[in-house]
Amino acid sequence: MVGRVARAATTTDAFNAVAEPRRRQILDVLAAGERSVTDLVAALDLAQPQVSKHLRVLHEVGLVAVREDGRRRLYRLEGRGLKPIHDWVAGFARHWEDRFGALDAVLEELTGETDGNDHEG
Amino acid sequence: MVGRVARAATTTDAFNAVAEPRRRQILDVLAAGERSVTDLVAALDLAQPQVSKHLRVLHEVGLVAVREDGRRRLYRLEGRGLKPIHDWVAGFARHWEDRFGALDAVLEELTGETDGNDHEG
DNA sequence: CAACCATATTCCGATATGGGAATACGTCAA
DNA sequence: TTGACGTATTCCCATATCGGAATATGGTTG
Known part of the structure; x- marks a missing residue:
């Protein structure tokens, strides 16, 4: 149970985070502006828990930022996190x-x- | 149970293929020109089987092409496959x-x- | 043909991922 | 306070991924 890594954690870096189609979709939506979880759920036709989970990953990797607004959480794109990918691919x-x-x-x-x-x- | 997908297959698309650090390394090396598996093994300090496996994935996704040369297989970068990623990130x-x-x-x-x-x- | 080199495939085990369902908060409205 | 709403977390499970070791496949040389 030491260094045995079966697979790079999704939460590791932007590359992994973005490998998941749903997460790319989320970013696509957020590219248009701040959105609440509910907004995203509606836009993505995905269950709320899954959306929250994906947002968690995106957040941990620094691809999105959150802002509290009452009982809602408004997520917004943190585009900078994509730069490494862009640079590498470029x-x-x-x-x-x-x-x-x-x-x-x-x-x-x-x-x-x-x-x-x-x-x- | 059919639809149960635990995780998008790595072999699905370029995004997933490239999420793996080793595979990015392989592409980095290939960017300099054709390389045999052995060359890659040496360059990456990774076991031959794993290199072959990664090359398989990269090949299936269309990120590399192979050419046979005697008992060796020379792999070369198929850069075009990265365009989708580039376009999306751009x-x-x-x-x-x-x-x-x-x-x-x-x-x-x-x-x-x-x-x-x-x-x- | 045999020994050998280059590469691919298979089997194994540990891990973690993603969706679904249920549930636990935290906040707002009456 | 109670209840509804918005969101996050937890549990469960099927899957597949990755590395390691062993082995299979195929071409090469003598």
Whole structure:
């Protein structure tokens, strides 16, 4: 029962939090502005408890912030938390954008990057 | 019982595939060019079976492509698969980029966002 | 063919995840 | 205070994920 980790905890980082479709939906809704749990429940067609649970995860990972308003809790998007993902993915943009694709091809030709293993010439 | 889904399968989409740190590492390495499984094992300090397993997932999701070279399999990045993630996250960029932040603040002022019901003009 | 190298697959165990249902708060209205 | 509402937490369970070890599969070399 020591270091045995079966799977990275969902609550670990934004990458994991966002891997769950429902949570992405929640963020999509919140992108339009503050929403109460009930609002989200209605918008997502998901049971209230599950919404609260997902919000918990999103909150722990810093993707949303809460504000109390009477007996309601208004959640709002904390977009900054998505930046790590954006930054990481952006690093690969050249790999799917055509204009870069051509350039990459040339660079690989020039640097022999394609392998680093020197296979088959 | 059929519909009982405990958790979205990792093999479902790029979001899930990339939620796993190791798999991100693999993609990072592949970003530099084609690599054999052995190369990856060395680069990642991870056991060969696990690397193969992760590659399987990445392959099924379309994030990597394989090429056979004798008894080796050379994997290469299939960057395009990351585009969905990029696109989704990019939609939130305005939420963390300062220059947009200011604009958003103004818009919220104007639209009475704080009310929580009327939003996004 | 045999020994060997490269990679994939299978079996195992520990874990935690997500939905559903029930329930526990905390707040507001009468 | 009582009761209704809004939200969070807990319990249960089926599932699947990950790493580790062992093994299977397949090509290569001698």
